[in-house]
Amino acid sequence: MRRTLRATAMTAVLVLLWATVAAAKGPTALTITGEGLDGPIEIGAQAGGGEPGSGGQVSRLAEHTGLFATMFGATGSELDTQRPAGDLGPAVTLTWTVPMGDLEADPLVQRLHPWAEGGPVTHTESGQAHFGHETVGGWYTGGQELAGLLAEIGVPQLDACWASPARRHPRPGCSTRTSAGDCSQPSAGCRAGSAR
Numbered sequence: 001m002r003r004t005l006r007a008t009a010m011t012a013v014l015v016l017l018w019a020t021v022a023a024a025k026g027p028t029a030l031t032i033t034g035e036g037l038d039g040p041i042e043i044g045a046q047a048g049g050g051e052p053g054s055g056g057q058v059s060r061l062a063e064h065t066g067l068f069a070t071m072f073g074a075t076g077s078e079l080d081t082q083r084p085a086g087d088l089g090p091a092v093t094l095t096w097t098v099p100m101g102d103l104e105a106d107p108l109v110q111r112l113h114p115w116a117e118g119g120p121v122t123h124t125e126s127g128q129a130h131f132g133h134e135t136v137g138g139w140y141t142g143g144q145e146l147a148g149l150l151a152e153i154g155v156p157q158l159d160a161c162w163a164s165p166a167r168r169h170p171r172p173g174c175s176t177r178t179s180a181g182d183c184s185q186p187s188a189g190c191r192a193g194s195a196r
Contacts, residue, residue: 027062027096027108032155034092036115041154061149065110066140067096070124071133079124079138086117092155094122098130106130114155120146 032041043058062068069078094110108130111123119142126137151157 027058027067027098028105029097030058030061031095031097032092032112032153033095035090036156037092038156043153057149057153061146061153062096064142064146064149065094065112065122066124066138066142067094067108067110069140070110070135070137071098071108071130073136079136079140081138083123084116084118084121084139084141088113088117088121089115091123100131108135114147114150119143120150 028044030043032043043061066079073079091111091113094112096108096110098106098108100106106129108128109125112120113122114120121142122140124135124137124140126135128135
């Protein structure tokens with residue numbers, strides 16, 4: 001009898017979780033702003049939209065930045081409470097537009113470190129409202145999948161001359177190479193407020 005009750009309770013929990021995810025339409029747009037970008041990057045929902053598992057560009061970005069984990073993760077088990085080790089480099093802001101049915105869309109905000117050692121990582125503050133719930137906070141490591149998506153949407157890649165933590169700089173072409181192939185100092189424009 002207990003086994004039957006336990007199985008019934010587990011089924012009910014799974015049904016509720018599925019209903020929550022099924023009802024969620026996911027983000028419909030993303031805006032990326034911050035240091036190291038030529039200007040705001042704006043992405044609207046393409047074919048497949050931003051729904052979890054739809055395969056659209058917004059959906060894939062939401063998956064690999066950990067947005068879905070912060071929105072729908074019951075425990076946030078995919079998130080880390082500790083800041084990743086090493087130099088994270090500059091951060092940019094991800095602002096997601098998440099529809100709320102007939103209500104005004106909720107913006108959800110993440111901080112993305114695209115040029116972090118070891119690959120891009122994001123941080124999400126807990127307590128951001130969506131669908132009557134709140135985000136689970138923490139750090140998320142996006143790995144090569146996120147790095148590839150960021151390159152695809154126009155986020156600058158690290159200049160090879162600036163790949164070391166002491167000289168981290170996102171803009172290609174800011175540094176030059178000497179005849180011996182060594183990296184020279186950046187121009188004054190690149191150096192001003194940007195070199196890491």
